[in-house]
Structure formats: C-alpha cells, structure tokens
Amino acid sequence: MARNSAADSGVVRQHDRRVDLSALDIARWQFAITTVYHFLFVPITIGLSAIVAGYQTAWVRTGQEKWLRLTKFFGKLFLINFAIGVVTGIVQEFQFGMNWSDYSRFVGDIFGAPLAVEGLLAFFLESTFLGLWIFGWDRLPKKAHLATIWLAHLGTVFSAYFILAANSFMQHPVGYEYNPETGRAELTDFFAVLTNEVQLVTFPHVLLSAYMTAAGFVVGVSVWQLVRGRRRAEASEQALYRTGAKTAAWVMLIASAGVIVSGDAQAKIMTEVQPMKMAAAEALYETEQPAGFSWLTIGSLDGTEEKFAVTTPNLLSFLATGSFDGEVEGINPLSEEYVLEYGQDTEAVSYAEDYTPIEGLTYWSFRLMMGLGFLGILASLAVLVALRGDRTVTSRRWLLVAWAVPLGPLFANSFGWIFTEVGRQPWAVFGLMTVDNAVSPTVSAGEVLTSLIVFTLLYGVLAVVELKLMFSAIAHGADDFAEPVVRDDDHDPDRPLAFAY
Amino acid sequence: MELTTVWFTLIAVLWIGYFALEGFDFGVGMLLPVLARDEREKRVLINTIGPVWDGNEVWVLVAGGATFAAFPEWYATLFSGFYLPLLLILVGLIVRGLAFEYRHKRDDAAWRRNWDLALIIGSVVPALLWGVAFANILRGVPIEELNGHLEYTGGFFNLLNPYALLGGLMTLTLFLTHGAMYVALKTDGDIRHRARALAVRTGIGAAVIAVAFLLWTQVMTGSVASAVAFVVAALCLVGGIAAAAVGREGWAFLGTFVTIAAGVAGLFLALFPDVMPSSIDAAYSLTTTNAAATSYTLTVMTVVAVVFTPIVLAYQAWSYWVFRKRISVQHIPEETLAGSGSAA
Numbered sequence: 001m002a003r004n005s006a007a008d009s010g011v012v013r014q015h016d017r018r019v020d021l022s023a024l025d026i027a028r029w030q031f032a033i034t035t036v037y038h039f040l041f042v043p044i045t046i047g048l049s050a051i052v053a054g055y056q057t058a059w060v061r062t063g064q065e066k067w068l069r070l071t072k073f074f075g076k077l078f079l080i081n082f083a084i085g086v087v088t089g090i091v092q093e094f095q096f097g098m099n100w101s102d103y104s105r106f107v108g109d110i111f112g113a114p115l116a117v118e119g120l121l122a123f124f125l126e127s128t129f130l131g132l133w134i135f136g137w138d139r140l141p142k143k144a145h146l147a148t149i150w151l152a153h154l155g156t157v158f159s160a161y162f163i164l165a166a167n168s169f170m171q172h173p174v175g176y177e178y179n180p181e182t183g184r185a186e187l188t189d190f191f192a193v194l195t196n197e198v199q200l201v202t203f204p205h206v207l208l209s210a211y212m213t214a215a216g217f218v219v220g221v222s223v224w225q226l227v228r229g230r231r232r233a234e235a236s237e238q239a240l241y242r243t244g245a246k247t248a249a250w251v252m253l254i255a256s257a258g259v260i261v262s263g264d265a266q267a268k269i270m271t272e273v274q275p276m277k278m279a280a281a282e283a284l285y286e287t288e289q290p291a292g293f294s295w296l297t298i299g300s301l302d303g304t305e306e307k308f309a310v311t312t313p314n315l316l317s318f319l320a321t322g323s324f325d326g327e328v329e330g331i332n333p334l335s336e337e338y339v340l341e342y343g344q345d346t347e348a349v350s351y352a353e354d355y356t357p358i359e360g361l362t363y364w365s366f367r368l369m370m371g372l373g374f375l376g377i378l379a380s381l382a383v384l385v386a387l388r389g390d391r392t393v394t395s396r397r398w399l400l401v402a403w404a405v406p407l408g409p410l411f412a413n414s415f416g417w418i419f420t421e422v423g424r425q426p427w428a429v430f431g432l433m434t435v436d437n438a439v440s441p442t443v444s445a446g447e448v449l450t451s452l453i454v455f456t457l458l459y460g461v462l463a464v465v466e467l468k469l470m471f472s473a474i475a476h477g478a479d480d481f482a483e484p485v486v487r488d489d490d491h492d493p494d495r496p497l498a499f500a501y
Numbered sequence: 502m503e504l505t506t507v508w509f510t511l512i513a514v515l516w517i518g519y520f521a522l523e524g525f526d527f528g529v530g531m532l533l534p535v536l537a538r539d540e541r542e543k544r545v546l547i548n549t550i551g552p553v554w555d556g557n558e559v560w561v562l563v564a565g566g567a568t569f570a571a572f573p574e575w576y577a578t579l580f581s582g583f584y585l586p587l588l589l590i591l592v593g594l595i596v597r598g599l600a601f602e603y604r605h606k607r608d609d610a611a612w613r614r615n616w617d618l619a620l621i622i623g624s625v626v627p628a629l630l631w632g633v634a635f636a637n638i639l640r641g642v643p644i645e646e647l648n649g650h651l652e653y654t655g656g657f658f659n660l661l662n663p664y665a666l667l668g669g670l671m672t673l674t675l676f677l678t679h680g681a682m683y684v685a686l687k688t689d690g691d692i693r694h695r696a697r698a699l700a701v702r703t704g705i706g707a708a709v710i711a712v713a714f715l716l717w718t719q720v721m722t723g724s725v726a727s728a729v730a731f732v733v734a735a736l737c738l739v740g741g742i743a744a745a746a747v748g749r750e751g752w753a754f755l756g757t758f759v760t761i762a763a764g765v766a767g768l769f770l771a772l773f774p775d776v777m778p779s780s781i782d783a784a785y786s787l788t789t790t791n792a793a794a795t796s797y798t799l800t801v802m803t804v805v806a807v808v809f810t811p812i813v814l815a816y817q818a819w820s821y822w823v824f825r826k827r828i829s830v831q832h833i834p835e836e837t838l839a840g841s842g843s844a845a
Contacts, residue, residue, distance in 0.1 A: 083602035086555065087595040093565050094587060097580025104580075105650060108573020109794040116570040117805055119563035124813045127555035128820050135552040139823050183649060184573075187794075190801045440581040442652045451588045458592060462599065469606050489826060496834040500544060501551045501605045 023445040024436060027099040030452045032421075034091050036414050037459050041085030043413050046160060046207065047214025048078040049153040051251065053146070060146050065481040066240050073478035074218060074244075079134065080469050084462060086127070091455065093119075099448060103428055103438035106349060110176050110187040111166050114194075118162035126155030138487045138498035145484075160207055161194075168199035170429045171420070172273040178432070185432060197269055205262040209373075209416070211255040213409040216376050218248035219383055220406040221474050227398050229477050238392055240478060246387055252380040252405070259373065264319065271320040274430060275329045276338070276355065277423035280362040282316055282328070283309070289327035291316040294363075303359035304332060331356055342431070349437040357425040365419035369412045376408030504799040505789040508571035509776065511806060513769035515567055519560035520631070520672070521679075521761045525754075526554045528680015530597060530624025531673075533617055536684065536699065541830045542692050543617070547601065548833070549687040552824045554601060556817055558594065570802055574651065574792035575776045578644065582653025583634055586660060590627045597623025628676045629669040633660060636668025639718055639772055644779035644787065651785055664717060671714045674707035675738075675764075679757040682741065686750040689829035697745050700753065704742040711738060715764065722778075723771045730767030734760045 052075045059067035093115065096104050104111075129151040136145050169176075175192030176185045187193070222245035231237040271278045278284075283297035285305050293315030298308040317326040338355035345351060379401045386393050424430060428438040487495060502510075529550050537543040550557075569576040580587060596619035604616035640662070643655035681700035685693055715731040723731075741756020772778075776792050779785035793799070 079602060080606070083599050087598040090558075090562065090594055090598075091591055093562050094580060094591060097565075097569065097576045098584055098587060099581070101577035101581035101652075102650070104569060104577040105573055108569055108576060109798050112566065112568075112570030112573055112576070112794065113798055113802060116563065116566035116802060119559065119566040120805065120809050120813065123559040123562055124556060124817065127559050128553075128817050131552035131554075131556055132820050132823060135824060187798045187801070190798075440577075441647060441650075442654060443581050443584055447584050450585070454588060454592060458595065462595075465599075465603065469603060473606070494831045497548070497828070497832050498834075500548045500833050501601055 023443060023448050024439045026445060026448040026452050027439050027443075028435065030099060030448060030455065031095065032418075033452070033459070034088065034095065034455055035421075036417065037463075038085065038088040038092055039413060039417055040410065041081050041088065042160075043210035043213040043410065044081045044217055045078070045085045046153075046156040046210035047212070048074060048081065048217065049149065049156055050211060051214055051218055051248065052078055053149040053153050054247075054251075056146050056149055060142055066236075066243055068484075069240055069478045069481055070244050074221075076473055077217075077221065077470065080466065080473060082130070084466050088459070098451075099440055099443065100428075100438050101440035101442070102349075103433065106184050106433055106438070107169070107176075107429055108184075110169060110173075110185060110193060113187065113190060114162040114166040114169075118159055118166075122155045122159035122162060124155075126152050126159065129155065135497070135499055137484045138495075141486060142484075157207065160210070161203055164203050164206055165194050165196065165199050168196040168202055169193055170427075171202075171424060172196060172198040172269075173429050173432055185429070198266075198273060201262055201265040201269055205259060205266055208255045208258040208262060209409065209413055212252050212259055212373075212376065213406065213413060215248040215252035215255060216380065216406040216409045219245050219252060219380055220402045220404075222248065223383060223393060223398055223402040223405070224474065225477055226393050227396060227402070230475070231477060237477070242387055242392060245383055249380040249384045249387075252409075253377065253384070256373070256377045256380075256409075263370075267319050268322055271328065274424065276331065276334045276357065277362070277420075278320055279329055279331045279334060280357045280359055280423055281366040281419065283359065283363045284316070284328060284330045285332050286330040287327065287333050288330065289317070290314045290325040291320070291328035293319060297363065299359060303356065331359070349433045350431065352426040352434045352436065355426060357423050362419060362423045365415045365422060369415040369419055372408045372412035372415065374408075376405055376412065379404040379408060504796055504803065505571075505793045506774075507803060508567070508793070508799055509769070509773060509789045512564060512567050512571065513766060515560055515564035516769070517762045517765045519557070519564055520676075520765050521758050522557035522560060523554070524628075524672075524676040524761050525679045525683035525757075526550050526557055527624040527628040527676040528678065529684060530620045530680075531628065531677050532680050532684065532696070532699075533621055536681070536692060536696055540613070541833050544605070544833045545688055545692060545828050545830055546684060547604070547620075548828055549684060551601065553820060555598070556820065558598070567802070571794050571799060572776055572787075572789070572792040573794055575787050578651055578653050578777060578787060578792075579638070582642065582644075582655065583637070583660065585657045586630045586634055590630050593623040593626035593630075595623075596620075597627075625673070629673045632669035632672030633665045635672075635768060636665040636714070636718075637662075638777055639668075639722060639768060640664050641778040641780035641786075643781050644777065644785045645781055646785060651779070651787055651791075664714075664721075667710065667714045667717070671707070671710045674703060674710055675757070675761060678704040678707045678742075679754075679761060682745060682750070682754040682757045685745065686754045687827055689827040692829075693750075693827070697748065697750065697753070700745045701742055704738065704745065704757075708735070708738050708742065711735065711760075711764065715767065718768065718771055724773075727767045727771035730763045730770055734763035734767060737763060 052071055055067050055071040055074065059071055129148045132140065133145065133148040133152060136148060140148065173185070174196050175187060175189035177188050179186045222241040225241040226232060226238065226245065229237060229241065267278065282294050283299055283306065284291060285299070290313065292311035292313045295310045295312065297306055299306055314324040316328055318324045320326065320328050335354070335356050342350045342355065343352060382401055383405065426434045426436065428435045484498060529546055533543055533546055537546055600616040600620040600623065604613055604620070637660050642653060643659065644651050645654050678700055681696045681703060684696035685700055688696065712735055715734065719728055719731055737756045738760040741753045741760060744756055745753035774789045775786050776789055777787040
C-alpha cells in the first residue's frame with residue numbers, strides 16, 4: 001500500500017504538529033461556534049414540528065378553527081427557524097473533513113456510517129415532506145397533508161438518533177476494533193454503535209429536551225400575545241393563545257419529567273464510562289466514598305484542589321451510582337491513571353500531556369444546564385397556575401416569564417452540549433484519539449481563520465435577520481381562519497396558490 | 502462486483518442525482534435577473550422550485566456522508582484539500598437556502614433586492630465551483646504522503662488552471678441551460694416562451710464548452726466507457742436544444758437531464774479506479790481500494806442503501822408529481838406581497 005512504501009522514499013516531510021497549534025485552536029473555536037449556533041435551531045425544529053403536527057391533528061379531528069390558526073401561526077414561526085437550521089447543518093456535514101481530516105481518517109469507517117444513514121433516512125424525509133407540507137395545503141387531501149408534517153417530524157427524530165449515535169461513539173466507543181495495519185479504528189458491529197448504552201440514554205434526553213424547548217417557545221409566544229398582542233382584547237384571541245399556552249405548558253412539563261429521568265440515567269452511565277467528566281462536573285478533586293453533591297465549589301487556579309465548597313453529603317454518590325454511599329472517583333487520581341494508561345507514547349494519537357478537561361467550564365456548564373432547565377419548568381408551572389380555569393394574564397410582569405420559558409431550556413441545551421463536549425476533553429474519541437491529533441494537518445491557520453471569520457460574521461448577520469423576522473411574525477400574530485380548499489385545476493385553473501414564496 | 506466498486510458507483514449515482522436535480526435549481530437562481538421582468542415573474546421562477554429545492558440539495562449531503570463512510574481517506578483528503586472552494590460553496594448554499602424562505606417575508610424592496618442577490622450569487626458560485634472541483638479531481642492534484650497519510654499539498658491557486666476553469670464554465674452554462682429548460686417546462690405564459698428561447702441560446706454555448714471539456718477529459722484520462730457516456734451526453738444536449746427549438750419542452754428538459762447524468766457518469770468512469778489521482782506520483786493516488794472503508798462497513802451500508810434508496814426515490818418522485826402543474830403570474834397570490842406576515 002502506498003502509505004507504507006512511500007515512508008522511506010525521501011519525499012516525506014515530517015510534520016510537526018506544534019507548529020500548527022494555532023490552526024488547532026482556531027479549528028476548535030470554529031467547531032464550537034458553528035455547532036452551538038446550529039443547535040440553537042435544532043431543538044425548536046424537532047420539537048415545534050411535533051407540536052405543529054399535534055395542532056394540525058387536533059384540527060383534522062375536531063374541525064375547530066383555533067387548532068388550524070395555531071397550526072398556521074406556529075407553522076410560520078417554525079419555518080423561519082427551520083430554514084436557518086438547515087443551512088447551518090450543511091456546514092456540520094462538511095467540516096469534519098475540512099478541519100478534522102485526521103479524525104475523519106481515523107474513525108471514518110465507523111463515524112461515517114451513521115452520518116450517511118442520517119442523510120438517506122432523515123434529511124430526505126424531512127426536506128421532501130416539509131416541501132409537501134408548506135406548498136401542499138391546496139394540493140393534498142386533508143389527511144394526506146397532515147401525514148406530511150408528521151413524516152417531516154419523523155425525519156427530524158431519525159436525524160437526532162443517528163447523529164447522537166455518532167456522538168455517543170465519541171463519548172464511549174463501542175462496536176469497533178483498532179487495526180494496527182491500517183492505523184485506524186474499524187467498525188465491527190454497527191448494531192452495537194446504534195445501541196451504545198450512552199446513546200440509549202442520550203437520545204431520549206436530547207429528544208425530550210427538544211420537545212421541552214419548543215413547548216417553552218410556544219408558551220412564551222402565547223403569553224406574550226396574551227399580555228401585549230395587538231388583538232389581546234378580543235375574546236377569540238384570548239381563547240386562542242390560552243389554548244396555545246396551556247397545551248404547550250403541559251407538553252413542557254411532561255417532557256421535562258422525561259428529561260430529568262433520562263438525565264439521571266445519563267449521570268450514572270457517565271460515572272461508569274467517563275468518570276473524569278463526572279468528577280469535573282462536580283469539582284471532585286479526590287476520590288470520595290460517600291461523595292457529596294457540590295452546590296458551589298471554588299477550586300485553585302490550576303484546577304487541582306478545592307478551596308471552598310458547599311455540599312450536601314452523600315447526594316453525589318446517589319446521583320452517580322444509585323447508592324448513597326457509592327464511591328465516586330476524583331480528578332487527581334483519574335488524571336494519574338490516564339497518564340499511565342494513555343500518556344506514555346508521545347507518538348500515539350491517544351497522547352496528551354494532561355487528561356483533565358477545563359475544570360471551571362465543565363463545572364459551570366453542568367450547573368447552568370440544570371439551572372436553566374429548572375427555571376424553564378418553574379416558569380411553565382407558573383403559567384399553568386395563572387391560566388387555570390378561565391383566568392388569564394394581563395400584567396406586564398408576565399413578559400419576563402414569556403422570555404424565561406423558551407430561553408431557559410434553549411440555553412440549557414447549549415450548556416448541555418458545552419458540558420458534554422468540554423467534559424470529554426482532551427479526547428475527540430474517549431480513550432482513542434485526542435482532539436490535538438484529530439485536526440487537519442495540511443490546513444493552514446490562515447485558512448481556518450478565514451473560514452472562522454467568514455462563518456462568524458455570516459452567522460452574526462443571519463442571527464439579526466432571523467430575530468427580526470421572528471419578532472415581527474410573533475407580533476403580527478395568528479392570521480384569521482381560512483378553510484383550506486383543495487384545488488380543482490380543471491374548473492379553476494387560474495386560482496392563486498394557497499402558498500407561494 | 503467488488504463492494505468498493507459498488508460504492509464508487511453509488512457515490513457517482515448520488516452526484517448524478519445532485520447535479521441533475523440541483524443543477525436546474527442553480528439555473529433558476531441564475532436566471533432570476535435575466536428572465537424575470539417584474540416582481541411577479543421573479544416569484545413565478547422561485548416558486549417553480551419552491552417545494553423541491555431542499556430535497557434536491559440533500560443529494561449532496563448524502564454524497565458527502567456516503568464518501569465519509571465508504572471512502573474515509575477520500576473524504577478527508579478532498580475536504581481538507583479543497584478547503585477554500587468548499588468554504589465558498591458552503592457560503593453560497595447558506596445564503597441561497599435562506600433566500601427562498603426569507604425573501605417573501607417582508608414587503609420591502611431593499612430587503613427583496615438583497616435576497617435576490619443572495620439567490621443569484623448563491624447559485625452562480627456553487628454551479629461554477631463544483632465544476633472546478635471535479636475537473637481538478639480528474640486532472641489530478643498534488644497528493645503526497647505525510648505522516649503515513651495521502652494528503653493534498655497543492656494550496657488554493659493550484660486549483661485554478663485552464664482545464665478546471667473550463668470545467669467550471671461547463672457546469673455553469675449547463676446548469677443555466679438546464680434551469681431555462683425547467684422554467685419552460687414548469688411555467689406558462691410569456692415567461693415560458695422567453696425561457697425556451699433562452700435555453701436554445703445558452704444551450705449552444707454550453708454545448709461548445711461541454712464538447713471541448715469532455716474531449717479534453719477523454720484524451721487526458723478517458724476509457725471506452727467514458728467515451729460512450731460522453732457521446733450520449735453530447736447527443737442528448739443537441740437533442741434537447743433541438744426539442745426546445747421546436748417547442749417540445751418535456752423532451753428538451755429530459756435532454757439536459759440525461760446530458761448531465763451521462764456527463765457525470767462519464768467523468769466517474771474516466772476517474773475509475775482512482776478516486777483522487779496524484780499529479781506527483783501514481784503511487785500516491787487515492788483509489789477505490791486504498792481509500793476504502795472496511796468490507797464490513799461497506800456491507801452494512803449496502804444493505805441500508807438497497808432498502809431505503811428506492812423508498813426515497815419513490816417519495817421524491819411523488820412530490821414532483823404533486824407539484825406537476827405549470828405556474829404562471831396569475832397563480833402568485835397577491836396578499837403575501839403586503840404586510841410582513843404572509844400565509845404559512
């Protein structure tokens with residue numbers, strides 16, 4: 001094979017990674033920025049497609065006008081969000097090869113498969129049926145049209161499953177074997193990759209978080225309309241947005257219960273397969289049995305010892321192991337263990353000088369994820385209480401709640417990802433390859449910097465555009481009811497389309 | 502047939518699907534300033550592809566994903582090597598995709614003008630650069646062994662050579678013609694006739710460029726099979742133009758569709774068994790063998806592809822059938838032009 005025979009032909013330029021350290025740092029920033037940004041739109045796409053499909057189902061079954069008005073109103077907001085989620089998703093598919101080519105070579109045999117399957121099973125389903133839903137109001141019979149939005153939603157769920165299976169492999173590689181001859185990790189059991197124990201708890205956690213976030217969005221928009229909407233004095237609008245707020249608040253509460261249960265299961269599996277991440281999440285420097293849960297820990301600047309801590313005894317043991325006096329490993333002993341296990345061969349792709357993640361960021365992102373999630377739950381509970389019976393909300397103080405309900409879970413999603421990715425560091429694939437060894441060796445710092453600047457500026461402009469459109473559509477409110485009519489091209493061929501760009 | 506050959510073929514099929522479908526999307530986007538005389542006609546153009554453009558674009562995502570899975574070395578070397586062109590393509594696809602969804606959301610001339618620009622540039626840039634990229638792959642680029650991997654070492658300007666630029670010009674003019682054929686098939690009224698007339702004119706230009714590029718390719722790296730495919734492509738293009746000239750729009754569109762499909766097939770046949778030849782030494786060429794995933798991965802992927810590809814093709818074809826009617830200016834609803842909130 002060429003890669004072996006050419007090694008001694010003299011043309012090989014030895015590549016020193018330290019020279020390109022800044023390219024590595026820029027590539028990290030680019031991945032962080034583009035991924036966190038992309039995932040601001042993903043949960044709303046997943047969750048809102050289901051909620052809109054639910055409203056449309058209610059309309060098809062009951063024929064009540066309010067359900068169609070909610071379908072169309074939130075459908076419009078959904079599409080503003082969806083468009084930007086789609087286009088930023090293309091970058092995700094390409095940047096593994098562009099910025100992380102050594103990663104792509106090393107795990108492509110495993111990691112590529114779920115990505116390809118995601119495209120074939122999920123993206124086609126999502127895009128084709130969403131096209132049919134957007135433009136099909138006057139083309140398809142009622143029930144067929146309803147089916148299109150559910151199929152589009154199914155596409156988003158498939159997409160979540162396969163990309164999370166790929167990510168779960170990075171957290172806890174399974175179903176593979178390292179092949180010293182080819183120097184890469186190779187797939188031996190695709191089913192094992194799809195049913196990775198990390199995947200089985202991560203998928204429900206992320207999916208339910210998406211429902212929670214989108215439900216929070218519907219609650220927030222509805223409450224805003226009740227308090228500030230230009231037609232808030234009309235009884236029909238009150239009824240409409242009270243329905244929107246209440247249905248979504250219930251979705252949010254039910255989903256959040258699942259988020260908590262699956263998150264708890266994740267903690268236990270994380271303790272087992274990525275003990276360092278758990279230790280960093282809890283700023284647990286030394287192994288403890290039993291271990292207390294940290295409410296606030298301030299560590300030394302070098303991140304090796306605790307200076308000040310407020311804890312609840314035994315609680316971490318319970319969360320991490322299911323037993324109140326279970327042992328939880330600490331950062332320092334794990335660090336020593338990893339150096340011995342992985343850090344001996346400086347040439348290996350698993351080599352790192354230090355195997356501890358950035359302690360402060362891991363600790364605080366974990367807390368922000370949980371805190372913001374719970375804030376969202378409280379806000380939705382408050383909305384349910386305030387809207388019980390025939391009550392409604394009028395005070396401007398509720399606008400604060402209208403903001404908190406969607407933004408709490410939305411940013412909880414962001415911090416959840418920051419936590420799970422930062423907590424895995426220095427690994428790209430746990431135990432196999434560090435991020436330092438994953439970056440593209442031939443891409444210069446200037447090239448990555450160019451793309452970082454281009455994407456950051458472009459995404460910044462798009463955020464402004466998106467928010468502007470979103471706010472104006474929210475302020476416009478739901479359109480009046482209009483019964484969709486299936487076209488009759490033979491008798492009325494010139495009738496305008498029900499929807500056109 | 503070996504699994505690596507199966508996957509080389511499947512990836513060729515994905516690119517054929519992408520260029521034959523999104524090719525006319527790009528064409529429609531490029532034709533916006535050329536064919537449309539007023540705002541209503543612009544919207545007629547955009548709405549001919551409104552329901553389908555996103556599904557068409559997925560073909561490239563699956564092509565990328567399939568390359569990652571089936572030929573990880575190819576994916577890694579190609580995507581890190583052709584870095585800046587891919588960045589430009591990505592930016593083009595981003596602004597173009599948003600233009601469809603956002604353009605009509607505000608009744609403001611400056612707003613629409615900006616999105617028109619996004620749509621035009623976002624169509625021209627990928628249409629040109631995909632051709633440049635593929636031509637470079639065929640021509641061979643500097644690939645050397647670095648740290649045990651076959652890496653692209655050519656830089657950006659190496660990609661701008663006469664052959665590659667001719668390839669870019671070919672995809673640009675072919676997609677432009679393909680788009681005009683599509684508009685002639687999917688619209689009614691005045692714009693339909695203008696589109697057909699334009700398709701004949703751009704088609705002749707595209708044919709000259711395509712024949713030059715394909716001949717060059719055939720002489721450089723062709724095989725008997727690629728020659729056959731190129732001849733089919735050329736004949737279909739001539740046939741398509743002739744059909745457009747006599748007003749047979751369905752046949753005309755089919756003509757450019759098969760032209761693109763046969764042309765891309767020919768390029769892949771000329772490439773085989775390399776996937777990315779090295780211009781430095783054939784020993785450094787990436788091939789279907791040395792760039793491939795394991796046979797286990799290829800087997801799993803084959804099963805998935807065999808089961809799901811027919812389903813995808815069926816529902817995508819169904820969506821084209823649902824939206825089969827021609828669109829003309831009287832079909833464009835008035836109310837969405839007024840007010841920021843359009844009907845969803």
